[in-house]
Amino acid sequence: xxxxxLIGAGALLLMLPFAHNGExxxxxxxxxxxxxxCVTGLIVKDTPVDFTSFGHIIILMLIQIGGIGYMSAVxxxxxxxxxxxxxxxxxILKESLNHxxxxxxxxxxxxxxxxxIIIELMGALILTLRFWADMELGKAAWFGLFHSxxxxxxAGFSLFSDNMMGFRGDFIINIxxxxxxxxxxxxxxxxxxxxxxxxxxxxxLSTHTKLVLWTSAILIVASMAILLSxxxxxxxxxxxxxxxxxxxxxxxxxxxxRTAGFNSIDFSTFNDSDLFFxxxxxxxxxxxxxxxxxxxxxxxxxxxxxxxxxxRGQNNPHIFRRSLDPYQINKAxxxxxxxxxxxxxxxxxxNESEGLHFIRTLFETCSAFxxxxxxxGNGGVLSYSALFSDVGKANIxxxxxxxxxxxxxxxxVIVGKAMQTRIKYAQTKVVI
Numbered sequence: 001x002x003x004x005x006l007i008g009a010g011a012l013l014l015m016l017p018f019a020h021n022g023e024x025x026x027x028x029x030x031x032x033x034x035x036x037x038c039v040t041g042l043i044v045k046d047t048p049v050d051f052t053s054f055g056h057i058i059i060l061m062l063i064q065i066g067g068i069g070y071m072s073a074v075x076x077x078x079x080x081x082x083x084x085x086x087x088x089x090x091x092i093l094k095e096s097l098n099h100x101x102x103x104x105x106x107x108x109x110x111x112x113x114x115x116x117i118i119i120e121l122m123g124a125l126i127l128t129l130r131f132w133a134d135m136e137l138g139k140a141a142w143f144g145l146f147h148s149x150x151x152x153x154x155a156g157f158s159l160f161s162d163n164m165m166g167f168r169g170d171f172i173i174n175i176x177x178x179x180x181x182x183x184x185x186x187x188x189x190x191x192x193x194x195x196x197x198x199x200x201x202x203x204x205l206s207t208h209t210k211l212v213l214w215t216s217a218i219l220i221v222a223s224m225a226i227l228l229s230x231x232x233x234x235x236x237x238x239x240x241x242x243x244x245x246x247x248x249x250x251x252x253x254x255x256x257x258r259t260a261g262f263n264s265i266d267f268s269t270f271n272d273s274d275l276f277f278x279x280x281x282x283x284x285x286x287x288x289x290x291x292x293x294x295x296x297x298x299x300x301x302x303x304x305x306x307x308x309x310x311x312r313g314q315n316n317p318h319i320f321r322r323s324l325d326p327y328q329i330n331k332a333x334x335x336x337x338x339x340x341x342x343x344x345x346x347x348x349x350x351n352e353s354e355g356l357h358f359i360r361t362l363f364e365t366c367s368a369f370x371x372x373x374x375x376x377g378n379g380g381v382l383s384y385s386a387l388f389s390d391v392g393k394a395n396i397x398x399x400x401x402x403x404x405x406x407x408x409x410x411x412x413v414i415v416g417k418a419m420q421t422r423i424k425y426a427q428t429k430v431v432i
Contacts, residue, residue, distance in 0.1 A: 003066070003401060007033045010062045019055040020045075027390050032059065034397045037066035038404035039291055041156025041261025041373020042364075042383040044393065048159045059157060060146055066404070067153030067184070067291040068116060112188045116152070123148035123180045130172045151180035153291045156261020156373035161381045164252070168264040174248050177262055178255040182220075185259040185286030186212060207322045208298065212287045215297040219281065223254035226277050236269035257281040259292040261373020268376040272359045275376070279362055282370035283339060285403070293371030293403035295339045302332035331408070339407045343369050346395055354392050360384055368399040 010033035013019060015026065028044050032051075035042050036059045045051065051059065128137075128144030135143070143159055150157045160166060167173040183191065193209045196202035205213075227250040231238040238246045252264045258281045267275070285294015301319075306329035309317040317324045347365045351358050360376045364384040367374050375383035385396050402410045 003037060003405060006062070006065060007037050007401075010037060010058060013058045014051070014055055016054075018052060019058060020051050022050060024050070027393055031385070031393050031397055033062060034400050035373070036062035036155065036157065038293065038371050038400040039063055039067050039153045039155040040293070040368060040371040040400045040403075041150075042368060042375060042385050042396065042400070043157070044382055044386040046161055046381050047157055048161055056146065056159065060149055063153050063155045063157060064149055067149075067155065068112070108188075108192070111192060115188065115191060119180070119183055120145075120148050120152050123152060123176060126172065126176050130170070130176075147177070148180060151177045151260065151262065152184040154181055154184050154260040154286065154293075154371070155291075156256070158262065164262050164264045165266065168249055168252075169245050171248075174252050174264070178252060181255050181260045181262070182216070185290050185292040186216065187287040187289035189289050190287065207320050210320050211298055211301050215301045216287065219258060219284065219297065220254050223257050223277075223281050224250045227253055227274065230271055230274040230277075234269070234271060237265060256374060257372070258284055258294065258370070259286045259372060261367070261375070263374060266377065267363075267374055268360075268379075270376075275359050275363045278374070279366035282363075282366040282372045282374065283343060285370045285372070293400075294369070295335050295407060299332045299335050302329050303336055305329070306332065335407050338411055339369070342399070342402065342407070346399055350388070350392055350395055354388055356384075356387060364396065365399060368396045369403040371400060371403045 007030065011026065011029040014029045014032060015024060020029075024045065031042075031044050034040075047056070047059065124141075124145040126144075127147050128141045131140035131143045134140075146157075146159055149155075156163075158164065164173060164177065190209045190212050193202060193205055194213075197205055224247075228238070228246060231250075232246065233239050238249065241249065249265050252262070256262050257278055267278075270278075283294055284300050285296055286292020287297045302324065305317050305319055305324065309315070315326075317326070317329060343362075343365055346369075347358075347362045350356075350365060351361050354361065361384070363374075363376055366372075368385075373383075375385070378384055378386040380386075385393060388396065
């Protein structure tokens with residue numbers, strides 16, 4: 001409900017005459033607000049052209065609040081006002097931040113906000129100095145702050161109509177933006193553990209942190225390898241680039257594939273096979289407790305571990321010398337199954353109702369669900385969603401909301417929680 005209220009308020013603010021240029025339909029305002037709050041980055045209006053400076057500020061605020069979470073923002077304001085929160089509020093806060101326990105949740109929020117401010121300001125400073133070479137200082141500072149917040153929150157919104165395509169060979173942009181995206185997508189708990197571990201105040205990293213770091217690194221490398229192998233000789237994409245530029249573009253795209261919507265190359269030039277692999281990475285998304293969406297890296301890791309030990313005929317799955325809860329593995333299977341159903345069902349509906357290219361429709365659907373924001377485009381500077389009807393846009397809006405809230409939480413809202421029962425039926429076997 002907090003996300004829905006925030007999206008509605010943001011859409012109404014964007015509808016104000018001094019927030020946009022030209023005509024802005026309400027469905028497009030809702031779409032833009034949802035994309036900002038859900039830190040997706042899909043656009044049906046050209047952000048730097050169709051919105052004023054006031055509109056840009058509204059979009060940036062929606063990105064920041066949506067990225068850190070509504071409950072985190074409310075708690076931070078309560079801390080500033082020295083107001084106490086009840087047990088129920090603390091419980092919701094713990095769940096929204098994926099904090100392991102109730103103790104120390106307030107302290108954790110303070111550390112999270114301090115980390116966010118430091119990282120975003122450092123990113124803004126670096127980007128400001130880079131943009132200063134091309135524009136006046138005041139404008140460079142605003143562009144630096146906007147893109148730093150957008151990158152750390154994995155939003156993908158840009159104040160350049162061509163996104164980051166004008167900086168494809170720029171070393172500073174191709175390092176700073178992906179690093180901000182990775183930091184935001186790892187999750188606050190992981191960042192805090194790594195920081196404490198480096199300071200020697202933590203003896204060992206938790207299994208969760210190790211799993212997140214290893215899975216994220218493997219996915220980035222795998223994505224780069226697939227991009228380079230499939231697009232290396234494609235004259236429309238990587239084929240005309242120098243070798244170093246190919247690796248730079250692949251690195252930038254690989255990081256953005258799973259979490260953010262910045263692009264330094266036109267994705268409409270990619271082969272269908274590459275776009276298909278891209279949909280898989282986008283569905284995976286980032287890690288729990290961070291700013292990214294999708295089914296999460298830990299879900300993928302748990303499912304793979306479960307499959308591996310099942311194929312080996314073992315019933316005690318473990319990783320890093322720690323046993324894993326079978327319920328968590330079953331939950332991972334359920335999330336993957338339900339997420340796949342949502343994505344495929346929406347894609348089929350959109351494909352039949354809109355009558356557009358199937359693989360590009362699938363790519364757009366997965367981008368919305370994973371709150372990624374990458375798109376093959378509408379032939380101009382807008383996302384592929386700009387070609388959809390109002391019903392199609394509403395479908396994408398629902399997918400973005402679903403991806404940001406989380407598959408499991410969203411499904412529980414629909415089907416309700418399971419009732420506890422003491423009845424246990426006789427066990428049977430089914431032939432597989």
